[in-house]
Amino acid sequence: xxxxxxxxxxxxxxxxxxxxxxxxxxxxxxxxxxxxxxxxxxxxxxxxxxxxxxxxxxxxxxxxxxxxxxxxxxxxxxxxxxxxxxxxxxxxxxxx
Amino acid sequence: xxxxxxxxxxxxxxxxxxxxxxxxxxxxxxxxxxxxxxxxxxxxxxxxxxxxxxxxxxxxxxxxxxxxxxxxxxxxxxxxxxxxxxxxxxxxxxxxxxxxxxxxxxxxxxxxxxxxxxxxxxxxxxxxxxxxxxxxxxxxxxxxxxxxxxxxxxxxxxxxxxxxxxxxxxxxxxxxxxxxxxxxxxxxxxxxxxxxxxxxxxxxxxxxxxxxxxxxxxxxxxxxxxxxxxxxxxxxxxxxxxx
Numbered sequence: 001x002x003x004x005x006x007x008x009x010x011x012x013x014x015x016x017x018x019x020x021x022x023x024x025x026x027x028x029x030x031x032x033x034x035x036x037x038x039x040x041x042x043x044x045x046x047x048x049x050x051x052x053x054x055x056x057x058x059x060x061x062x063x064x065x066x067x068x069x070x071x072x073x074x075x076x077x078x079x080x081x082x083x084x085x086x087x088x089x090x091x092x093x094x095x096x
Numbered sequence: 097x098x099x100x101x102x103x104x105x106x107x108x109x110x111x112x113x114x115x116x117x118x119x120x121x122x123x124x125x126x127x128x129x130x131x132x133x134x135x136x137x138x139x140x141x142x143x144x145x146x147x148x149x150x151x152x153x154x155x156x157x158x159x160x161x162x163x164x165x166x167x168x169x170x171x172x173x174x175x176x177x178x179x180x181x182x183x184x185x186x187x188x189x190x191x192x193x194x195x196x197x198x199x200x201x202x203x204x205x206x207x208x209x210x211x212x213x214x215x216x217x218x219x220x221x222x223x224x225x226x227x228x229x230x231x232x233x234x235x236x237x238x239x240x241x242x243x244x245x246x247x248x249x250x251x252x253x254x255x256x257x258x259x260x261x262x263x264x265x266x267x268x269x270x271x272x273x274x275x276x277x278x279x280x281x282x283x284x285x286x287x288x289x290x291x292x293x294x295x296x297x298x299x300x301x302x303x304x305x306x307x308x309x310x311x312x313x314x315x316x317x318x319x320x321x322x323x324x325x326x327x328x329x330x331x332x333x334x335x336x337x338x339x
Contacts, residue, residue: 007128028130035234039130042137 008057010036012044015052022054030055100213101270102153103169107312108271109149110170113160114320115191116142117327118178127181134231138188141224148217161331165314165321172311173260175320179253182239182246186253188232193285194264195225197278205272214271233289240293247294254290255298262303263311 007029013022025044030036036055045053064072076082119139126132150156173191178184202218239250265279290297310316330337 029128030130031238035238038231038234039134042134043130046133046137 007031008059010040010055011058011061012036012040013054013056014040014044014050016050018051022052025049027058033057100152103269104271105149105152105214106159107169107268109146109153109159110168111174111191111195112142112149113146114168114170114323115174115187116140116146117323118174118176118187119184121178122184131181135184138228138231141221141228145217145221145224148213152213157331161328165316165324167314168316168320168324169312169314170316171260171263172317172320173257173263175311175316175323176257176260177319177323179256180249181235182249182253183256185232185235185239186250186257188228189236189254189286189289190257190261190264192225192229192232193282194261194278196222196229197281197285198273198275199225201273201278202271236289236295237293240290240295250293251295254295255300258298258300258302259304262301266312268312 008031009027010030010033011027012025014025015022025040028036028039028043030039033055037053040053040055044050116139119135119142122135123132126135146160147156150159153159173187176183176187199218199222203215203222205215205218236250239246241247265275265282267275287297
């Protein structure tokens, strides 16, 4: 299985049904985008999981680093007022 | 209920069963993990077709596991050994293109025999084999128009299997499809892919004089017996075994 090592890595996103957004399903190695899409079909939708697939070169994804975890995410932890739970819902407003 | 064309169901069923077994041999051995799964998926599609077809002709297990080599009616193309990956792809390209044309015709056939269930099977199978063909086309293009070595191997595979392609287009009893008429569109479809892949169409005979149509008569090539032994030995050793 060694020849695959020089094939680029692709991230696979699958939409499970209409109306939902694509979610990350996994990754695979493929020589190009066309083959990546087909291999994604075979690997991630063979049990009827999807109606649409995206493949994205893993190298094109910019990800947050674990080192930045605290400055990135911790400040949001103690600000419960950002959740929309502090509003009085006026009488007569339905479907909110 | 109309009569099921048993001869045709067995011939098409044996094609699908034998090719499924050959493709299954790649499991755990394919060049890359992704391709391992792709080939197994294709094999399982074919196995599903085989089960439906052989069930139309009686007990599927009886047909698959208890017939002798001479009783199998598959074309010789599908029993050819996997060879290198290019050989497997060439076999897929030739056979899936034929299956797609044949099932398309069968799905819309207006004969009485259509009611035998073949048309319903064909309508489902034609989508499966369209994907099988696409898989083979994609790889043919990449191997043909790839490195000098992949180009040479792909050309060698197309040439080596060419002699088994003539058998696909013999008339078949009970099948409401004019198989000889599919040869022209098949040649055009293969020719288009071969040209795009920067390869050359094989120019040798598409059948050998002593073996023309032999698979459909129950005459098979050397490696078929070994493949059958592997496929059948468990059932023969433990009749009715299941898990």
